[in-house]
Amino acid sequence: MRELTTVDLRDLALGATVLGTGGGGDPYIGRLLAERQLRSGRRIRVVSADELDADALVIPTSMMGAPTVIVEKLPSGTENVTALRALEARLGRTAAATMPVECGGVNSMIPLYMGALLDIPVVDADGMGRAFPELQMETFHIYGVSGSPMTVADDKGDAALFETGDNRRMEWLARGVTIRMGGASYVSMYPMTAAEVRRTAIPGTLGLAQAIGRTLREAREAHRDPFAALTEMLGSTIYRHGAVLFRGKVVDVERRTVEGFARGTATLESFTGTDRLQLTFQNEHLVARSDGEVRAIVPDLICTLDSETGMPVTTESLRYGMRITVYTISTPELMRTPSALETFGPAAFGLPDAYIPVEDLVNGDA
Known part of the structure; x- marks a missing residue:
């Protein structure tokens, strides 16, 4: 177990924005909620799934909806508590821990806030290894965990319960309710045991986000190239490969x-005016093309960062004239199996392109 400091939290939020691949929602608001808990004397405790009893109940907590909405419709912090308590009531059990469904963006921060507020640990793992826009796009789903019972809550204290054996249908139903809740809702789903977390989750992703943020911060403080520092750091992780694309x-x-x-x-x-790159996104960047040719594609990560500072830029923040570096990161092998690609590969987003690992595209081996 490790306890996060304010500096750790800020590094983690920065790294999570990178792993959000342009989406996932800006973690700034979630970080402020978590920091407020630290200032009040509460603790944020991060554990591995191995540190929990095998039958301990873990309930992931997150936000659902368009990142553009949360910029204008700020959460109070009570919404996730409403959703979690409703799911606990349905299960007749209290959560022993929470965890992220995705390690990118605001959904990396919400479990940390909830862990501090409710004094429960947060598992250092997630089900996406990045951010994806749909609820079934989880390694939990791929490897056999049901997303429901699931609860959805809003800022008015309303909550809805979904029970279905089809995780894709769960996404469809919850998306409709989220739209009617104003475009953003707060959810608890994929309740599972710690043993199931060990079997289905991508381990260590909160630690990875923290390491990415720390690497970018230290490079900036030392006036080093942040992208070279990031490439060096990723080489020793399960993500292995990072490179500047454009x-x-x-x-x-x-x-x-x-x-x-x-x-x-x-x-x-x-900058020479000779080449163009087009990014297509659905909350997160899905594919990068130049002259019609794929340069990187889901599930590999396509990240947009400020060229001068290395600070990540989300899709809702992209503006004309920004000087951007597009940086790609390879996903872990757990996210490249045939069943994984069926769930969150190119075809899952209606893209006509085949998946080619980004390291092959960058090295010209495709």
């Missing part, structure tokens, strides 16, 4: 909120 300025952004998602494209032009 550097340029944003020349066009088309973005809309549709069916509970932020969808659109962003076009970057190289």
